[in-house]
Amino acid sequence: MSHHRHSPFPMLRLMATLKAARDFGLDRRTADAIALRVDPRRPDHDRLVGELAAALGRRAFAVPDAI
Secondary structure, three states: OOOOOOOOOHHHHHHHHHHHHHHOOOOHHHHHHHHOOOOOOOOOHHHHHHHHHHHHHHHHOOOOOOO
8 A cells, every 4th residue: 555645846756865875875876777767757766766775775785895
């Protein structure tokens, strides 16, 4: 069951989501690659959030190069 509000500016919402993902540490290249899969005519915010969260989750469990 979904209780989403429809934004009059869906692309601004998507851009804010991408910025938040980068603020949480997702590198720009990965965020951009995910964003390029979004259809700007029909942006799917839930899918974008899911893909960004998955990418952040993979990053959280990555072993740093310094170890």
